[in-house]
Amino acid sequence: MTAPAPRTSPTPKTARPASPPSPPSPTSPTSPVSPVSRIAARAAGGAVRVLLVLAGLFWLLPTAGLLFSSFRSPSDIAGSGWWEVFAAPAQLTTENYTRLLSNGTITGSLLSTVLITVPATLLVLLLGSFAGYAFAWLEFPGRDWWFLGVVALLVVPVQVALVPVSKLFGAVGLFETTLGVVLFHTAFGLPFAIFLLRNFFAEIPRELLEAARLDGAGEVRLFTRVVLPLGGPAIASLGIFQFLWVWNDMLIALIFADSQSPPITVALQQQVRQFGNNVDVLAPGAFLSMVVPLAVFFAFQRQFASGVMAGAVK
């Protein structure tokens, strides 16, 4: 467990030099590949392809099932499997979505999700970069110990805080409020944010900061003009990570969110209890809840992957 989580190397090796295409061609004239082993290699390559196609289908089918189900009428859903749409594409309909969107519950819960996710993401980025900067570049007594304390909190499970914080929030009137959910998410996002940003900021060349200091920039100015712009990539990938984390959360919202205007995950969870005869609500609802995360995922794959990698052992 001594090795740090791998990071994407700064210069990704996109073109791998001298890596031969699938059937390994003879790399040196002294070891000619026999025809038999070449046939074996080709057969193995074919088997690998078949295996991967099967695995890919295995990974796609569940989501495809949800997507197709969401476009089928309740009676079709009750009567047959979603794969029937390949035989009868005419049964596809958008009526589930129009019904769902005209009913305020789901649209309202999507709005609640946004109202929780956006502040919780921004707050983590803001407070995290403040603290990350302080740990990287400001001098104060016990700095390294404080930082170790934050690192220790990286793996604390949210479950530890559910009961105590609900009591605490109850006492100060934050229980079942959006602000309460935002604060909880922020607190549990902070250790990772501080850890990631402190490490990233620490790589900023000292000369750059000294030069700005000599120019008379105060710490605040230094932070906004030098550190934040240079920290862009790390802040972006942290932001995406935190955004998805909060958007997708159910447990914390289940306990702390206002039960009158719950976020989409909780609203759908309440429907799951009657699973079976409400697939026409659940399938399009789940798909709507996935649209934003999927868009973020496809738009920022690279940042997401590096955020996930940095977050290993969280």
Next chain:
Amino acid sequence: MPRTARTRSNGNSRAVAAGFLLPALLLLGALVVYPIGYSVQRSLFDRSGSSFVGLDNYLALVTDDSLRTAVRNNLIWLVLAPAVATALGLLFAVLTERIRWGTAFKLVVFMPMAISMLAAGIIFRLVYEQDPDRGVANAVWVGVHDTFAEASGFPRARPLPVHPLTAAGGGAYVTKEVVRAGEPVRLPLVGVAPGRMPEEARPAREPAAPSAAGDTVTGTAWLDFTKGGGGKPNVVDPAELGLAGLRIEAVRDGEVVARATAAADGSFTLPADRVDGAVLRLPASNFREQYDGVEWLGPSLVTPAVIGAYVWMWAGFAMVLIGAGLAAVPRELLEAARVDGANEWQVFRRITVPLLAPVLVVVLVTLMINVLKVFDLVFVIAPGSAQDDANVLALQLYRSSFGTDADLGVGSAIAVVLLLLVLPVMAVNIRRIRRETRR
């Protein structure tokens, strides 16, 4: 020069540092650190919180039945889920290396990481639906099953006492009399709903007279039941259908000597020289209940089923991390081994895996921490009736803390146990950072 500048503003810079740090530290203190202390203290008190019970709440984790199920299931999770996800991730990362569409494949496998556990839960509720006509898992399973075990045509079909057939044990039926060449055989059965008769079934005919050469035994297997009444038992009445597809075996001295399948009108033919003196048997495979697939979300399979959904979500995580590690493995090493005559398996086993060991450990540990806290998937996928069987610590914590029958003592004890289990990782993290900051 910068040194003096800094010392001059020392008091000031402390204030600045405090300004930068305070908001974050206050939140962490109030919402992360304080709750740890609260949970530890609360876990030592009883349900009402007024009397000190020592470690009783922790003991309940091993003595109380439903808590023990949660602990046991968590262990199953801990052993199975990270290992399977990591193995698949390793497999995919290595195999996609040389495939041109490897990136597309990786995207497909990685995608579930972006969606919520709730959405994944709903997706898999659909997958695991019991009815093979609706749940894709059972549709595939039943399809495979029926390819290997032939589908049975006539569940619950049986002879009447007046019929020339009798039960032979194990669900099969045999003729009461032996077959004689030249005598047509009647095989009447009842008990098949008209709607469940095979589509190709046609009205049956009286058994034809044996052929002139006398080298065959002929017979008719039919549903001896006329809708609306009026049929006579043991007689092929006009509207009665042949038991199309019924399998018939001729048995002599315990050995099958010939086989036949009833045609659409129920007629069948057997070679006389072999079946003369044998009895006819209708094997049990004709009467098996229709196979309905596996009860994925029933008590015994629910935990593996939910673990399947988890692996679907997290194999991509393992794949991406291992893929990044793989990119750092020196190509020359692999090529050198290949030139030396090592086959791909040896290269993988002896070079790739050892070089990847540190990454594999990181992936496994991360997944284990994650699995410890698994909640949403179980909560969403396990139907209410199976939640006791699928119970895990995080779910039990939620129930103990916020359920109708809340016991905050037990809830807090579970929270502390979860924390204790991640302490070793916390220690490793701290050691690593101390080494790095000292440098």
